[in-house]
Amino acid sequence: MLKVEHLRKNFGNLEILRDVSLEVHRGDVTAIIGPSGGGKTTLLRCINFLEKADGGTLTFGEETFDLQTIHRKDIARIRLRTGFVFQSFNLFANKTALQNVTEGLTVARKMPKDQAVDTAMNALDRVGMKDRASHYPSQLSGGQQQRVAIARALATSPEIIYFDEPTSALDPELIGEVLSVMRDLAVSGMTMLVVTHEMHFARDVSNHTVFMENGQIVESGESKALFLQPQQERTREFLRTLSAER
Amino acid sequence: MTERLWQILVESFPKILLPGLKMTLPLTVIAFAIAMVIAIVVALIQFAHVKILSQFCRFYIWVIRGTPLLVQLFVVFYGLPKAGLILDAFVAAIVVFSINEGAYCAETIRGALEGVPSGQIEAGYCVGMSYTQIMWRIVLPQALRTAFPSLANGLISMVKDTSLAMNITVAEMFMATQRINARYYEPLALYIELALIYLLFSTVLTWLQRLGEKKLASYGGKEARHA
Numbered sequence: 253m254l255k256v257e258h259l260r261k262n263f264g265n266l267e268i269l270r271d272v273s274l275e276v277h278r279g280d281v282t283a284i285i286g287p288s289g290g291g292k293t294t295l296l297r298c299i300n301f302l303e304k305a306d307g308g309t310l311t312f313g314e315e316t317f318d319l320q321t322i323h324r325k326d327i328a329r330i331r332l333r334t335g336f337v338f339q340s341f342n343l344f345a346n347k348t349a350l351q352n353v354t355e356g357l358t359v360a361r362k363m364p365k366d367q368a369v370d371t372a373m374n375a376l377d378r379v380g381m382k383d384r385a386s387h388y389p390s391q392l393s394g395g396q397q398q399r400v401a402i403a404r405a406l407a408t409s410p411e412i413i414y415f416d417e418p419t420s421a422l423d424p425e426l427i428g429e430v431l432s433v434m435r436d437l438a439v440s441g442m443t444m445l446v447v448t449h450e451m452h453f454a455r456d457v458s459n460h461t462v463f464m465e466n467g468q469i470v471e472s473g474e475s476k477a478l479f480l481q482p483q484q485e486r487t488r489e490f491l492r493t494l495s496a497e498r
Numbered sequence: 499m500t501e502r503l504w505q506i507l508v509e510s511f512p513k514i515l516l517p518g519l520k521m522t523l524p525l526t527v528i529a530f531a532i533a534m535v536i537a538i539v540v541a542l543i544q545f546a547h548v549k550i551l552s553q554f555c556r557f558y559i560w561v562i563r564g565t566p567l568l569v570q571l572f573v574v575f576y577g578l579p580k581a582g583l584i585l586d587a588f589v590a591a592i593v594v595f596s597i598n599e600g601a602y603c604a605e606t607i608r609g610a611l612e613g614v615p616s617g618q619i620e621a622g623y624c625v626g627m628s629y630t631q632i633m634w635r636i637v638l639p640q641a642l643r644t645a646f647p648s649l650a651n652g653l654i655s656m657v658k659d660t661s662l663a664m665n666i667t668v669a670e671m672f673m674a675t676q677r678i679n680a681r682y683y684e685p686l687a688l689y690i691e692l693a694l695i696y697l698l699f700s701t702v703l704t705w706l707q708r709l710g711e712k713k714l715a716s717y718g719g720k721e722a723r724h725a
Contacts, residue, residue: 302620302623328628331623334624335624336621336624338617342615342617342618344621344636345717346643347636355635359627359635360626360628360631390717405624408626
């Protein structure tokens, strides 16, 4: 359902992404792992047009777009079919948890208010945040904020949800609650593309893992296989360093 | 205090307060409301880097902030008739005060807009909102909340600045006091009385500012954080 081909992105003279290609099928949970500064986040941001790519194509559903010349209207149209979860949550600070979720429904999708509230409450219930619906983001812990952010992405019934290091900004004791919500989503069949440093999530929850370094995909494949028998030396090294740290 | 002086002060109190309520107050409220509209529009244009228009806005702020308010009043009230535009004194005062205050508030609001984290805009895009929707519903409300104390500051300054309108024949509190003084010649007592009435106005506004800040604190304020 999502296919990226030959994606390139530079910041000035710095090549952040060089010729990255990636495919996600409906129902896939794909984890993108790799050392910091390898371009994982930039890749995700380019796919949702938060950064403008310098080249490459994106196939979403049935349509293919040139990432450099894609029209604003097409961007808006695709975004209505996707969800995005940020590392720093980015909940609307002036809106309650409930309003954070309904905003995308009533404003962007013109859903009637009562229907939007029902949908939003269901989404908040799924992430265990129903009883905090009237709280403002500043009144919630990081883990709770991130769960509301997931509900916000979820409520619009997206065809895919992108997660950009969803647990990296959280205190260690709060990571579990967010991961467990993501695990539930994965089990329910949601298509997910997840940039993460949580190797357990990549290995045990995602069915597909991509290892990225220096703006390139070094290796990708079925998660269990990639973790047990990495084919590339760099992947082996990366995974070894991680297990040594534990 | 002699009985005569006390009587002058008591008698003059309503004669000063009434022009305050009939002139100073409406002048302040109307001009500030228009100033806010100007300021928000100018700040948004600059924030969005709209071509040409944002250059025009910079020019406007440069001119207004760089010239004295009193001179601006004179240009509009005494100067423009030479160019064929004759304005009633009160209208001229409204025009000048709103344009003047608009320039200052525009900078305050622009600063506050730039202080809103870019993640708020990105999140708006990601839930499918348009730029305009994001600005009106997410960014501007947050910016106005940040800017609120500074804007209230501007409003309180403006109450006092309206005394300058006397110079273009607006019969506000200052002019009323001068007239009373011309009759009794008690400048010390009368001008202190006038000052106290200005202080009364400012006190009410300060109190309203506190009330407003408390209301706005309902999201993300320090008190709310521990709720």
